Amino acid sequence: MTDQNRREFLQHTAGAAGLTSLLSVRSLLGMTPYVSEQWNRTFERSPSQDSNGMVRTQDGNFVVASFTEVGGLAVWLAKFRLDGTKLWDQRIAAVDGVATEVPWDIAEAGDGSLFVATDGDGWNVVKTTPEGEPVWIREWLPRWDDVVDWDSPLQIAGTEDGGCVVAGGIGRGPDDDNYDSMVAATAYGTGGTLIWQRATDVQNSEVQVIDVATDGGSAYVASNPWRNFRVDVFTESNGDTQLNVNLYENDQGARYSGGLYTDAERLPDGGYIVSLNGVGGRRFDGEGNLLWNTVTSIVDSIEEQGSSVTFGANNRVAIVGKVRNSANRPGWILLADSETGEIEELYRFQDTDDGDAYRKAQHVVPTEDGFAVSGLQGRDRGTNTSLWVGSVDIEQDNTPDLLQTVLGVGAVGAGGWAVKRWRADEKGEDDGSSSGWHDRIS
Secondary structure: OOOOOOOEEEEOOOHHHHHHHHHHHHHHHOOOEEEEEEEEEEEEEEOOOOOOEEEEOOOOOEEEEEEEOOOOOEEEEEEEOOOOOEEEEEEEOEEOOEEOEEEEEEEEOOOOOEEEEEEEOEEEEEEEOOOOOEEEEEEOOOOOOOEEEEEEEEEEEEOOOOOEEEEEEEEEEEEOOEEEEEEEEEEEOOOOOEEEEEEEEOOOOOOOEEEEEEEOOEEEEEEOOOOEEEEEEEOOOOEEEEEEEEOOOOOOOOOOOOOOEEEEEEOOOOOEEEEEOOEEEEEEOOOOOEEEEEEEOOOOHHHEEEEEEEEEOOOEEEEEEEEOOOOOOOEEEEEEEOOOOOEEEEEEOOOOOOOOOEEEEEEEEEOOOEEEEEEEEEOOOOOOEEEEEEEEEEEEOOHHHHHHHHHHHHHHOOOOEEEEEOOOOEEOOOOOOEEOOOOOOO
């Protein structure tokens, strides 16, 4: 057994002592899930690189929105199978003469087309084919000329009929020192026709939109103005506030370092799961009641930041983020039970090879057996980074199977052993990626 393989194992001796040991191990491990990294890939090192959006597509694959500086700053889209095979990539520098440069978010519509919110020559929306070929570009605030302030990021969602809704925080008024903060949303049809545009006032000076979800003709825009979590509902005919939760009222349990929400996902029951500016998350029902509040820490809650949250199989929530206070800025993924908020595992992504020091997790989407993750990989703060894309499966330990074996033979003094998991630091494919494998023996 070598350090290189980093094999973690549990060995049980014979007889009653062995059974006692095994029972204590089962008590410790139970049926606890654990993260198994299946593959990871890195692409195109540049002075600055990020994963700026990620979407699971209807065909079972996923698309990552990033940017490239090769040949000038441009949006870069890449589609992957769940096994890590890259299906295609597209560089979009401009559409109809309008520069795209950097994406904010990406979404898929009901017809398979993709929509990207970009920040180039103004804040715009780009529609592409399912293969990433640009179709049209539109400014996201076409009707208002009194917008004097923008609060990033933009968020976008596709509609069933092939259109989209894009939303963000804005300030409308006579000048930079005199304006009303607002949550704003704009809906476009499949051909780029403006369907509706709406905004609603908020009472705080800064609005950060963190999610847009569409359902029929309605758009649900989640935001975190100041210390609140807010959801506004917009339709073609009106707008209404679904919920507005003050973090410092009604015993919401918000007094911890950080305090702001960073991402949200709307659930089928109208509630939300949100990630925090820390390691943890919350679940609200459709009335804004707090169902659970889960906060933990890796090194220092002030320097930990959750970036993205999603809802996956087996009622499991995944939140990804980074540790900010050190040069290697390791990424992490937290798994929690969606009903109770109980943490199942907090996994830190391993240091990388080839001279790189860290992998920072920025976005996560569900897969059949786990989650796909995207972010950046680099050496030290301020140096060149690469887009990093990977996949993790969620496995269960096999302690009950082992327990059954020992219960059958333990009385006569026989023993057994098990390997919970192990991982090998072997090189993967020729593209310089790394891969791992795991197994359990009983």
